Amino acid sequence: MTETATLVAPAGAARRAPARPDWRKRGEITLLAGPAIIVFVTFVILPVVMAAFYGFFRWKGFGFPDDFVGLDNYIAILQDPTFRSAVGHNFFIVIASLILQGPLAILFALLMNQKMRGRSLIRVLIFVPYVISEVVVGTGWSLMLQDAGALNSLLEKVGLGSWVQSWIASPSIAMGTLMFIISWKYIGFAVILMLAGLQSIPEELYEAAAIDGASFWQTQWRITLPLLAPTIRIWAFLSIIGSLQLFDLVNIIWGQYVAATAGTSTMATYMYLNGHLAGNYGFGNAVAVLLFLISLVVALVYQRFALNRDTAGALTGDGGRKKR
């Protein structure tokens, strides 16, 4: 918006145009931006404001809330050990996703950036889990990983009966199971991003490195990784936000009630259980606000310290102009 302003204002002032074309321009902007603004305000801003409002009430979800309780809901949430452990699970998932998926995705992308037979087939296979709906993935894995499911039967049949585990319900394994499924599901997305990043690196740099006698790993370390860094930072941002808001896979595989005892509950499943299923909509809205605030703080911190290198000039007007 700022960029548009600096471009539009001098042009209008220089020509000293009469009011009519100016109004036409405004009309155009209004016409083009109007629908998007309406949708954004109605479905994003308004619900956030309403959630903040409802969070101050004890409200069963009928009619207009009238039982104002101030910060009671927030106090109850923050004192609830199951909420605190859910937050802990969320942050564990954030970090484990970065550690597990990042290096793997870069390796896959490097591999698939080479010319080799069956490359497009492998690309498709890695990307397929990302395209399948979460519900299908969740139902499929939960059937396979049940105690009497396919995986345990297979282990028994091949003589590995001692490996049989309660993959979903056992608190010591459940988080590992979840991380495996999340990595399997979302690594395709990371690989595609990394591949696109790799392909934007100019070929000449590799040629120059080759002439200078750089080894394969030196080339990757000195050229590929630094130039891939903006892509990695964007991917990490998307991964962090996705991990904080994780709901569907946990909800389908574990269900709302078992997730907490198995140690895979997230802030979103906590909100669904204690807000929607318990019929305490005021309380649930307060959880939603906390989830929003936590995500917002994480996003802002990340933007400030990691993403600002990439967005300098594009989003931060002043910094960009100075550089130019």
Added chain:
Amino acid sequence: MNVRKTWLAALATASVATLALAGCSGGSEPADDNALEMWHNSTTGDGKAYWDEVAAAFEEETGVKVTMTSVQNEDMDGKLQTASNSGDMPDVFMARGGGKLADFVDAGVVKDLTELISDDAHAAYGEASFSAFTVEGATYGMPVAVLPQGMFYSEDLFADAGITEEPVTIDELNDAVEKLKASGVEPIALGAKAAWPAAHWYYGFALRACAEDVLQNIAVDLDFSDRCWLQAGQDLVDFAATEPFNNGFLTTDAQEGAGSSAGLIANHKAGMELMGGWNAGVIGSLTPDGQPLADLGWFPLPATDGGAGDPTAMMGGVDGYACSADSPSTCEDFLNFFAQAEWQEKYADAFDAIPASKEAQSAVTDPALQEMMAAYNEASYIVLWLDTLLGQNVGNALNAAVVETLAGSGTAESIVDAATQAAARG
């Protein structure tokens, strides 16, 4: 400057458009006396066909067209709530009484039927089944079926395991569990993933441990300080310590598919299941040929030693239908219509359930259901499912705490604490 004006213009457009949109949805249609909308929870098979048949017969007799909408059982409460807020409630909708109904009554969206239920229905049903729908002395629902709790079991698997008598005490039940284990099947199927089936065990023990007045008053005073609530938790912990439930019960569904707890009974993988009266129908739909399970038997939940509750008392639910506050008078006519013995008999047949009308109970032919019905009619008193009775808030917390305890990360105390905390929160 320019930017600010553009923003103002855009906001003006936005607000005008929003007003226009609001204008579109603001007008509500006046209630049409010759049409009713009904939400029920039968999505397939005989149950759905039954309601279509009732609607057709009612239209033929009165000229009032009833539009039927099937709503998935688990979605019913949420959808009703949304509908109540948007002022778009169906005229007739499914209700299960207790605290959940009381929430709707508090919100003023349910019609008081006290004076509107026909004398015939009162005479045929008896007061007991209406009590589930009574909130502060007024009646808000027409029952269609009573669904008592009990153990559904496979007679063949019991015979294979050498169990000759239906267990009457907990010791005999423990004995049956050991025999079933020895015969190589899962002793008791439990779909704990949805929590409520696991909580039914706690309710069952509470029914035996707590005196009648404690249970009848709990929905109002929400006071869990009586020792019996702790005792019920301890009974549950002791029982669970014998590992009576199927392998992986924490991730087992209750009613969906062959791997669910009802599916384990239907496919002779597990010996018995503690469940409500609708289970015969659910098990029937999950057998390999989709027919009722031929060797299905039933017995009441065995009694624990020395509780304050009457050993013949039963827990159970009542399914029924309510009218929305602004429904036309044809709504209560419709309720009174399907409360007639003829339609109640057909209901029993279509749903494999015990009809609420005593006049229609002769239509029940399934031996397991007949046994259940006899026990129900002889019970000294009936207590509604505790989670229904206590309402969503406390009921949900109780259910979650029971699962936690069965998973080994909770105790008898933590069940009581969870219920008490939720009561304070709601």
